[in-house]
Amino acid sequence: MTAVSGRRPNAADEDLRPLFGRSTAVFASLAGPEHLVETANPAFLATIGEERARSGVALADLMPELDQVYRTGEPHTGRDVRILLGAGPQAREAFFDVTYEPRQDADGTVTGVRVIGVETTQVKQAQRLMAEHRALLEQIARQAPLADVLDGMARCIEDLAPDEVLVSVLLADPDGRHLRHGAAPSLPGFYNEAIDGIATGEGVGSCGTAAHRRQPVIVTDIGTDPFWDDFRELAGRAGLAACWSTPILARDGGLLGTFAMYHRTPRVPQETDLALARVFAGTAALAIERHHIEQAKAAAEERAKAAHDELATAMRAERELRAEAEQRAATAAELTARMRAAAAAQAAAPHPDACQLGGAQGCTAPAEIKVADSWGDSAWGCPTHVEEAILNVRSVFIASEELGGLAAYVNR
Template sequence: MTAVSGQRSTAASSPVAGHAAEEDLRALFGQSIAVFASLAGPAHVVEAANPAFFATIGEERARTGVAVAELMPELAAQGFIALLDEVYRTGEPYVGRDARVVLGTGPHAREAFFDFTYEPRRDAGGTVTGIRVIGVETTQVKHAQRLMAEHRALVEQIARQAPLAEVLDGMARCIENLAPQEVLVSVLLADPDGRHLRHGAAPSLPDFYNKAIDGIATGEGVGSCGTAAHRREPVIVTDIATDPFWDDFRDLADRAGVAACWSTPILARDGSLLGTFAMYHRTPRIPQDTDLALARIFTGTATLAIERHHIEQAKAAADARARAAHDELARVVRAERELRAEAEQRAAVAAELAARMRAAAAAQAATPRPEQCQLGGAPGCAAPAEIKIADSWGDSAWGCPIHVEEAILNVRSVFIANEELGGLAAYLKR
């Protein structure tokens, strides 16, 4: 399967009238942003090309008189040379839409997308003598579409209250996929006091690195992120090996294989610090416009996610406090009911004991000192009557120690009336 998607044109190309028409095409595309190249012969030798063509393939390869397969060998495996061969052989033009091509090799390779046409060139007799390549790069449009789709997915995650760690991890991976060159993304979250930064997300950085910087202080000269958080402005370090901000972290960065770090503070709408968003690179680099645009877009997305998370945390804390207050109120109400029931029970016991004392006082008119306890109530008490008690109304009764103590605890103004026992004070000290 070839990497090229496209279609055959339904109309055959008419023969080019002559050299003047070819020159007109070259003049037309000379300063155009569209890619134009004129290829000659079955080897597809680059006969002429406009500046946009050479800028696209790389200025170091800007030369003519060389076959496309030699000038751009990476195209063979992607199916583009085979398409040129077919157009040259059949004389039928080919139109490609949003065709993906990887230009260059190794660390300098880049992904690009094109709308293009392979149009046969013919001599006066109608014989195909070469191919004209006309194309428009759609890479930025393609990346913009991907960016919009990825950004929309992240916003939907935030709207449905996905966990913050999940949102930030997805955001980091999204940026790493969208960036034109390799980038490693890190998000650090500010402590409530704004003085330290905690790990938020960094899916491509080594674990030992993430653990080492978890909890770093904010301050001038504390790496890219600590300084950006302190200054409340972006800090671009293009070469960690020589930047003084990284004096304390240089060995750590070297072990992690990172050589540049651009950090942007994540600020709430009220200006308070929420965290930092950093883009790391494995080689010293200065940011391009696309890098800065990605940083701006996704810093705003991180702000939205973190603020939403803080709102949810505050709501959860408020709900927890409300539940705790409700539970405490319920506990107090239960305790109050228990105390009231206990007080009512004590009142009932006191009333019953007072009634027993009145009954005992009446009985003493006939028997001054009974032999058995008079305070046992309806069931009666067979224990000997040992102690005499009285109340402030003059009623008195004899009882056993158990029922006497119950009366003293529950009936107001009851006291020991036995003179031989030394009264209440002696009783309590027994």
């Protein structure tokens, strides 16, 4: 096939290509009202099932339009016609664009029906995948909770996969040494609880090994693979027989988690399975990195708020200390003035009876202790006002000549 342009397809295009698959063209020429197959291409026989096709009768059940075209002689075209292929557990839903054309003899009598169709199943699945993928990207852009995004992604893959699959997403701890539960809507609760916090390392199941290697790990049979020696009994109780794990990596190569697809029977992955894993591992990486960015932003905002609060507290404390210092300075000035007034009064009364440090309101308590300052001014006061002077006036000391005042102060 010739490329349309010289631009090389990117990795995402390559991952999506297997999901679209190849269109299958079917052709058959059917005869009579029983719709017996006269000729058919291998794709028709492979799609319908050769035994069913040869029997003829069952074709009318698959394609009810056959009877209408045979009876009326009018062609009919159907778009995305749903046909259930196979039976029982092997049955699968398929879609076709089909044209039914009547076959006529020379007299114009309808002798059969010609069927020409193209299977559109994979195209419809790819369209659904793109729609679901777009919805997930919109969730990420709206900053939906990570748990919701991962849970929705897991359910989407389980719905899109051609065979039954159970999806699990584990998130790496910041140190990359352990994996935590992220999403697994279809796995048993006891299983999710048991693997929550498993270590990353060689031989630790599919996910622990994939996280350690930073490469996909495909275990097609859990019952015999040595990577599952420590988890085989747990997997058996959960009904799991195969597990394919893909590491979820950040743009810088750091480990974000793992994306796993479990199966209930031993299985080798198809290219479609691997493509789904690659596409959605990239989507999960985008969601997890966005979550980490939002967490870091919230933490930075919290630190900034805490720093602002601490600064405000420090500024309030500084204002309170300044106000206290100013109050102490005012008190000291007032007490200094009292001492000077008392010193002047001592010239007439060396040892007054009442406290001289009471200020304008006065103090009638006995004058028990003599104090002085570095300027030589002294006064007598009661223990309460003497203590106030010592605490607030710089260089004030007890100056009782006989230490009687000191003893009274100490033993008060």
